[in-house]
Amino acid sequence: MAKTKEEFGASSSLDDELSCSICLSTYRNPVSLCCGHSFCRQCIQKVLSAQRQDKAPYSCPLCRVELGPILELQNSFHLCSIVEAHLANKEKQDDGIAMEKxxxxxxxxxxxxxxxxxxxxLICDASLCQAHLDKHNTKASYRDHVLVEVGTGDSMEEWRCREHGKVLEYFCQDERLFICVLCFMAGCHEGHKIVTLKVAHDMRMDDLPHAMDKLQRYKSDVSVALEELQQNKNQIETSMKAVTSLVQSMFEAIKTQINKKEENILSDIQSRDQSQLAECAKLEKEMEEKRDELVQHLQTLQKIREQPNSFHLLKEFELVLDRYIPPENTCFLL
Incomplete structure (x- = not known):
């Protein structure tokens, strides 16, 4: 059981009583001085050696009583026995706490x-060390008892029937369920093919090689299927790369043809536009010349208006009329 508060306090107090005042640890090979105080042999030897180096008289480090020039360290057998008993008891208590945890x-x-x-x-509802387990297994009536490993995480509740509270000692082969003796005798499993756990274990151990062979064959089939799948995957990837390269080449050719066609169309458009622009420039020049000529005609007519002689006015006007003034409905627009 766990320690009580009083037990902890008593243990702590005893630890203090059995501690060396120099190293503050439990006595190791305790010795006593003539003044009655006790220390670890190694601790007091270090103190006395330091006093000798300082050329000071030997004295107790607690009460300062001088110990005389000749010093004998007496082994404290009684105190040594108490320390050993205390340490042994403390170790047992620690083991008990570890077991409880x-x-x-x-x-x-x-x-x-x-x-x-x-x-x-599980039948005896008891834990067994190796020696008592050997004795347990020698009894014929105990051979069918259900034994489980310690520390596997199995709880007693897992091994008990939820309906009857009994240990699950049997296995129903028809429904492949663990059952207790009451399920076997009077429960819903009456008339089913029932075997003990040991028999079920032995049967499963006999079936294990066949199951392993079956799983091994299944594993081989899966491995072959995986290899075929990998091959298909590689073929798909290769085909995809080939098709991608072909499509890219086709579209590159199409792009080249389109670009060439574009250049040809643009070139034709430019040639046509340049021809039309040249024609426009020619007409523009002719129109400008015609305009300049008309300006001159206007100037001539202006001079005719100033002609005082009627004969000369009519003559010159008729001449300009025939030569320079265009007939009606003449259009100079494009």
């Missing part, structure tokens, strides 16, 4: 010094 499961049949259990018997 689940680190070690003690054997239920060990009386004085419980050994760690190696198996749990």
């Amino acid at each position: 689940g680190k070690v499961v003690p054997c239920d049949f060990c009386l004085d010094d419980p050994k760690p259990a190696v198996k749990l018997c």
